[in-house]
Amino acid sequence: MRYILLPQNKSKSYLLSLDLVSSLNHGKRMETLIHNYHLNPSTSTFAITTKIHCLSDFRLKQLLPIKQVQVRNCNRSKRIETKMVAGDAISSHPEQNPGTRQQKIVIRNNHGEKLVGLLHETGSTDIVILCHGFQSTKESNTIVNLASALEKEGISVFRFDFAGNGESEGSFQYGNYRREADDLHSVIQYFHGNNRVTCAILGHSKGGNVVLLYASKYHDVSHVINVSGRYKTEGGVEERLGKGYLQKVKENGFIDVESKTGEVLYRVTEESLMDRLNTNMHEACLQIDKDCKVLTVHGSDDSIVRVEEALEFAKVIPNHKLHIIEGANHGFSKHQDELISIVLSFIK
Structure with a gap:
């Protein structure tokens, strides 16, 4: 189970189960509810840094304390002489x-x-x-x-x-x-x-x-x-290639993506399309x-x-x-x- 981190006041933060997120949505876009957050690396939890009004109906007993974690620095103390290889x-x-x-x-x-x-x-x-x-x-x-x-x-x-x-x-x-x-x-x-x-x-x-x-x-x-x-x-493919793109690419072997002026920007082959769809x-x-x-x-x-x-x-x-x-x-x-x-x- 994963949790959302909710700032209750200046000194405390709590976790809300991700299972409850769907009930917050009520058909609205997620970004209208969540402003600015990150995840606790050890628990995959959202750390929300701004006030969210629609969470006010949830009871405190649904929330749990969260611990802070530290992230290792990149090592920048050593100096080396670069030697080009390969x-x-x-x-x-x-x-x-x-x-x-x-x-x-x-x-x-x-x-x-x-x-x-x-x-x-x-x-x-x-x-x-x-x-x-x-x-x-x-x-x-x-x-x-x-x-x-x-x-x-x-x-x-x-x-x-x-x-x-x-x-x-x-x-x-x-x-x-x-x-x-x-x-x-x-x-x-x-x-x-x-x-x-x-x-x-x-x-x-x-x-x-x-x-x-x-x-x-x-x-x-x-x-x-x-x-x-x-x-x-698969997202964004139909917007770029048009409806029925699978049938078109199988019939012709490729689809040319054109600019508004008719210039061919790039060619999408069946192989490259399937590579994307199968990733x-x-x-x-x-x-x-x-x-x-x-x-x-x-x-x-x-x-x-x-x-x-x-x-x-x-x-x-x-x-x-x-x-x-x-x-x-x-x-x-x-x-x-x-x-x-x-x-x-x-x-x-």
């Missing part, structure tokens, strides 16, 4: 902050494709790896801002393009969830070969799914951050080690991936925190600072 340093960039430098690095994945990324080098032993979302790149606003914030905290960061995206080699694919998780594994293995410890992996949107899939398969990263990931991978996040999340700390951050006004999907992750991942940012959209356009603050707190 990859190529392309160019150095001027320092963005005192004691840091940026370097473009190429890493080959298991298919021989070159993955291009940018290392924000602070000299820390630990490194955080950032993963972009669907039809995006390492240069997305959210990924760049997070990298800069972590760099300022003295934590080395690597942001890269998955195969078929940005500067990396390969062809763009609609699905590729598990193949991108394998791309991430190639990156982590590269840094492991350079005596670096990947203390956290973070993914935005589709990248959120990728880091969770990675954690379910490889079990070698202690902190995983899912930002706006999709729990139901089961529920089953994958059940395979994540209980010692792996997972944070899900989601915007209450996300119109691309509904906030209810974030709640589903909270139900199945054993060691999980959940934080909903009130008013934030899928890209956290007006909430970058709040997103950064939440991520830094989790990693530090």
